[in-house]
Amino acid sequence: MIINLNLENKKIIVAGGGNEAEKRIKSLLNEKCEIVVISDSVNTQILKLIKTKQIKLKKMKIENVKFISELKPDIIIATTNDKKINEKIINQAKMKKILAYSSDNPDNSDFSNGAIIDFEKMIQIAIFTGGRSPVMSKKIKVKAEKVLKKIISKEDIAQIKIQKISRKLAKEIIPIQFERKECLKSIMTDNHIDQLIKDGQIKKAEKRAIEIIKKWK
Numbered sequence: 001m002i003i004n005l006n007l008e009n010k011k012i013i014v015a016g017g018g019n020e021a022e023k024r025i026k027s028l029l030n031e032k033c034e035i036v037v038i039s040d041s042v043n044t045q046i047l048k049l050i051k052t053k054q055i056k057l058k059k060m061k062i063e064n065v066k067f068i069s070e071l072k073p074d075i076i077i078a079t080t081n082d083k084k085i086n087e088k089i090i091n092q093a094k095m096k097k098i099l100a101y102s103s104d105n106p107d108n109s110d111f112s113n114g115a116i117i118d119f120e121k122m123i124q125i126a127i128f129t130g131g132r133s134p135v136m137s138k139k140i141k142v143k144a145e146k147v148l149k150k151i152i153s154k155e156d157i158a159q160i161k162i163q164k165i166s167r168k169l170a171k172e173i174i175p176i177q178f179e180r181k182e183c184l185k186s187i188m189t190d191n192h193i194d195q196l197i198k199d200g201q202i203k204k205a206e207k208r209a210i211e212i213i214k215k216w217k
Contacts, residue, residue: 002114002128007031013071015062015089016079017042020103024077025055027113030121038067039080065092078102106131115141119152122160158197158205159188166209174216183216 010033014021017039025046028035035055037046042057049055058067062080065088076093078086078100086102090109093100101109114126115137125148127141166187167180174180187193187209196205 002126004124007033007075009033010074011036011071013038013068013073013076014079015039015076015086016081017046018079018081019043020079021077022046024079024101024103024113025049027116029054036071036073038062062089065089068092068096068098073098075099075101117141117145117148119148120157122157123152155194155197158202159193161202162193162197162206162209163188165206166213169210169213170216173213179216183213187212 007028008031010031012028012033013036014024015038017037021037021039022043022045025035025037029049037050037055037057038060039057040059040061042050046055050057058071060067062082062085068076068089076089076098078089079102080086080089083104086104087108090100090102090105094110099110101111101113106112109131112128112131113134114128115134117125117127119125125144127137127144129137163184166184170180170183174183190208190212193205193208196202196208
């Protein structure tokens with residue numbers, strides 16, 4: 001089952017400080033979660049993220065898995081270059097009912113990482129092979145991205161931004177869920193809003209959406 005986890009305010013441990021850890025960290029940076037790296041050394045890119053306080057570092061050589069009990073993470077990602085340590089981390093995490101992923105053992109992991117196609121952080125499309133072939137995921141991602149860039153327009157991105165604002169306001173004003181859905185649909189299909197978006201008048205499009213919502217009171 002492919003799902004998108006809500007990681008806001010969750011604690012994620014990344015065990016290891018190399019290139020594999022860097023990839024996992026970068027995929028988490030926009031998730032509004034607390035990222036803690038456990039390693040006795042980190043690469044240059046990870047160090048920059050630590051210095052800018054985007055992530056935290058617990059500097060230590062990983063010889064056991066006591067840090068899991070100490071830090072109580074919601075998710076742990078094992079990326080060390082020691083396969084036995086990664087296995088210990090995964091097994092301990094499973095015992096404590098913590099979601100876990102090992103970069104060198106996807107079959108024993110609780111989840112897999114897809115190759116992500118990202119459109120301004122508004123639309124994310126993931127290519128999964130179920131951990132069978134990350135290389136093929138990346139190859140298919142490159143092919144799919146070329147096609148999707150022709151299909152997904154700037155107008156689509158703008159409409160998502162307007163829908164986000166509209167949805168928040170609709171929840172405050174319209175108490176019945178069915179009516180909220182109908183209201184948001186009417187905004188999405190409103191010709192005036194479409195034209196304003198095409199003309200680059202996003203603020204006016206947002207204002208028009210707000211006016212529509214207020215009429216549903």
